[in-house]
Amino acid sequence: MNTVKTVRELRAAVARARSEGKRIGFVPTMGNLHSGHIALITKARQRVDFVVASIFVNPLQFGAGEDLDKYPRTLAADQEKLLEAGCSLLFAPTVEEMYPDGMAGQTRVSVPLLSEGLCGASRPGHFEGVATVVSKLFNMVQPDLAIFGQKDYQQLAVIRALVHDLNMPIQIIGEPTVRAADGLALSSRNGFLNEQQRAVAPVVYRALSSIAESIRQGERDFPALIQAQRQQLEAAGLRPDYLEIRHALTLRPATAEDRDLVILVAAFLGTTRLIDNLHLNLDTPA
Numbered sequence: 001m002n003t004v005k006t007v008r009e010l011r012a013a014v015a016r017a018r019s020e021g022k023r024i025g026f027v028p029t030m031g032n033l034h035s036g037h038i039a040l041i042t043k044a045r046q047r048v049d050f051v052v053a054s055i056f057v058n059p060l061q062f063g064a065g066e067d068l069d070k071y072p073r074t075l076a077a078d079q080e081k082l083l084e085a086g087c088s089l090l091f092a093p094t095v096e097e098m099y100p101d102g103m104a105g106q107t108r109v110s111v112p113l114l115s116e117g118l119c120g121a122s123r124p125g126h127f128e129g130v131a132t133v134v135s136k137l138f139n140m141v142q143p144d145l146a147i148f149g150q151k152d153y154q155q156l157a158v159i160r161a162l163v164h165d166l167n168m169p170i171q172i173i174g175e176p177t178v179r180a181a182d183g184l185a186l187s188s189r190n191g192f193l194n195e196q197q198r199a200v201a202p203v204v205y206r207a208l209s210s211i212a213e214s215i216r217q218g219e220r221d222f223p224a225l226i227q228a229q230r231q232q233l234e235a236a237g238l239r240p241d242y243l244e245i246r247h248a249l250t251l252r253p254a255t256a257e258d259r260d261l262v263i264l265v266a267a268f269l270g271t272t273r274l275i276d277n278l279h280l281n282l283d284t285p286a
Contacts, residue, residue, distance in 0.1 A: 001083045003090040007140050010091045014052065014141060017088070022049035026143035028134060031055040032072035032188040033081050036178035040147045041085040043175055052141050053082055054091040060103055061129030072188055091141070098136065109135045111158045111165070114251055118154050118264055119275065122241050127158050134159055138168055145171040149178070151185045153262055153277040157251055177276070179205070185276045192272040201269055203236040207243065208263050208278040215245075215280060220256040233267055241266035241273065248279055259283050 004010050014024060025048035027040045033055075044051045055078055062068035075092060082090055099106055108128050115127035138146070148156050156174050163170050178186045183205035184198075193201060207229040214225050222245045233240050246253060248260040264277040 001079070001087050001090060003079060003092055005091075005093055006097055007093070010052075010089075010140055013089050014050075017050040023145075024048060024141065024143040025051045026137070026141045026146040027051065027053045027087075028137050028146070028148075029053060029055055030057045030071065030188070031078050032074050032191070033078045034178075034186045034188065036149055036151070036186040038081060038085045039178050040149060040175055041082065041087050043173065044145070044147050045086050047145060047173075050088045051086065052089045052091060052143065053087050054093075054137055054141075056091075056093055056098060056133070056137075058098075058129060058133040059095060060099075060106070060132055061126050063123055063125060066123070067189075067192075072191060091137075098133070106132065108132050109162060109166075111161050114154065114157045114161050118242055118244065118246075118251070119266060120154065122266065127155070130155055131158055131162050135162060135166070138163075138170060143170055145173055147173045147175055149176075150174045150279070151177040151187065151276065153264060153279075154251065183209075185274075187274070189272055189274070193269060197269050197272070200236050200238070201274060203233060203238065204265055204267060204274055204276050205278075207233055208265060208276060211245070211263050212278050212280045215261065216282070222254060222256070233265075237269070238274075239268040241268065243267075248281070 002013060004013060017024060025044035027044055029037050041051060041053060057071050059068055079090060109131040110128050111131050120127050148159060150156060160172050163172055180186060182202040184202045211225045211229055219225060226243050230240050230243050243265045245261055245263050247258050248262040254261050259282045261280045262277055266273060266275045
């Protein structure tokens with residue numbers, strides 16, 4: 001596996017792969033890789049001949065007071081994991097390479113509606129930063145397909161929309177969330193949890209599972225279900241940011257008649273913000 005740090009090197013390597021008739025898959029990350037990321041690489045390898053991963057902690061998607069400076073940067077360990085997983089090429093640019101003219105005058109990509117509410121309400125400008133950097137990366141790599149984890153459900157919806165709306169010829173694949181044995185969604189931010197907090201954290205997934213089971217059993221009083229599980233989260237010591245039931249495709253607030261649902265949560269445990277979701281299609285057997 002080669003590691004390149006410039007757009008010129010990246011494009012040259014991808015061009016060589018294309019000249020050999022290879023299909024290109026892309027897995028963008030912010031590094032500090034865990035089993036969830038490696039599952040995306042594995043899925044890409046099953047579908048294409050040449051897998052490109054990127055590691056870039058994107059300042060444009062971090063707001064004031066967020067954890068940009070303390071976000072874990074573990075390039076050497078990440079390279080080892082990618083090599084073992086069979087990644088073909090790693091793109092690990094600097095901020096200056098991605099934003100050579102600075103960020104103040106950077107053209108931005110905005111995806112309305114889907115970016116609003118949920119994490120978009122709590123982190124103003126976050127999804128504009130995500131959409132902008134992903135658009136840049138897509139133009140740099142020009143992959144046939146790109147794979148994202150479903151843990152960041154709203155982010156995945158935003159990326160699907162920008163690819164559709166901007167007519168990008170890229171297939172977007174969402175891979176199921178990889179979880180620890182106790183149900184906690186794997187995340188780089190889990191490393192910020194102390195031992196006591198880590199023992200409490202699985203209550204987030206239990207809240208989602210409880211709501212999903214109640215809905216499958218026929219309960220349609222969504223506000224009551226939400227309120228009950230918010231209380232459970234608070235009783236466990238978390239501070240819920242949001243806990244909502246939305247339509248899975250449009251992300252509009254769900255109604256009792258909807259059959260394709262997603263239950264989404266963000267909650268603080270200490271200073272760490274955990275997010276998770278559970279997709280629930282009532283027309284599909286449990």
